[in-house]
Amino acid sequence: MTKILLLGGTGDALRIARQLTSVDVYSLAGLGKVPDDLPCSVRVGGFGGSEGMARYIADEEIGLVIDATHPYAAQISANAVNAARHAGVPCWVLRRPAWQPRAGDDWRMIDGWDELTMALAPFRRPLFTLGREPLSHLDEIPPHQFWLVRCLDSHEDTERARIIAARGPFTLEGERALFALQHVDVVVSKNSGGSATEAKLEVARERRLPVVMLRRPSLPAADREFESVAELLDALHLSR
Template sequence: MGAHRILILGGTGEARRLAEHVATVSGFDARISLAGRTAEPRPLPLPTRIGGFGGAEGLARYLKEQAIDLMIDATHPFAARMSVNAAEASALTQTPLFALRRAAWQPVAGDRWTSVPDIDAAVTALGATPRSVFLAIGRQEAHRFAAAPEHSYLIRSVDPVDPPLAVPKAVYIRSAGPFTLETESALITEHAIEVIVTKNSGGDATVAKLDAARALGIEVIMVERRLPPEVPTVETVEAALAAIAHRFGVPDVGSMNRGV
């Protein structure tokens, strides 16, 4: 019997950790696909495909051509289109699919969250009075805030925001998590931030900005996730490894989980 062929749709830290574990397990022929939104992604321990598939039908063709036995959607929680395409391609080809999707953040006592459904609603939620805004939404949709030029912006992203935001006052920081409470608090204080705009990505790597906002009494405008496709879902790498083991009847699940 040949090796089990797995396609991981990546782009998250969880996808990387999953790839690192799967790469060490015999009996699997796994590869990972990235959308290509990060200019210089870190090397991965699996054969890596970069770029789109051409929608659900293109992904379905790839699944058939590569004889994929299992697809894992470990894309970013806000990569909604890719998740929809994965679900549709799975249905078209009858390829088993599950999602590895980290849990969303939840407000706790002391948080000052304003939840909004999308970026345009976040722009509106800033209001008309000029404010000092920390944009922690990445670079893809930062340009939407040009509709509110009365505010001053601190914009953090992994890759450059190009073209720059068309507003009078904008400062850019290129940085990737994980971040700490101390560094986030210092950043917010240094730039006299009055409100943070972020997406509810979940996870530990960037949660420190929420902890800092709570400690400093700063408002957070939280862009919530869209409802994802209804597919089997796990929230941790450990659970994903167990699901893979169960799917293919791997007897020693413990060895797959070792070091997670």
């Protein structure tokens, strides 16, 4: 049986991990909760770049690498493709489709933090859903702004920011309540795709609020690419 190395850390990856076997390995960067109820082994920590991952693939006799990391985990995705190629094994990638703007949406596309800062200048109560990056900029909050930052990391609130440690999926009702209670006037988001965190976009649409959207990074081509967990699992079952 082909031994699989699954690179994860997302809800989609966890769904795949639950379909693996005892010979397979689910690899996490170590951020967030580590599952203890999977049929496969769980590995926590980095590999030391693509070369380190290639050595791990060879040493552990991995026959297939599956990248189911976040769409913005550009470095690990690049390492996975390069390591698999160097080790001579296939690399499959789960890349869920990006969200697309709908009628009534006001999306303002950006490529990095400097552009983000300029895009947020007219607003007072932004909701950040970018992960932990805003936590390193809490001392840069403009005098007229109060930030609401939602991420996986616990962090103390400040006089100018409230930090919400939470993991999706988020409901439409819950997002409506959050926006109303916190007087959100702009949403800051990655274009992650999927349904788990999409409700914030629906609420922004309802309230006619702009969304400052970070463009997806360019990712290297893999041997096979899948848009859904079901599609990938079907191919996996056929290959085994």
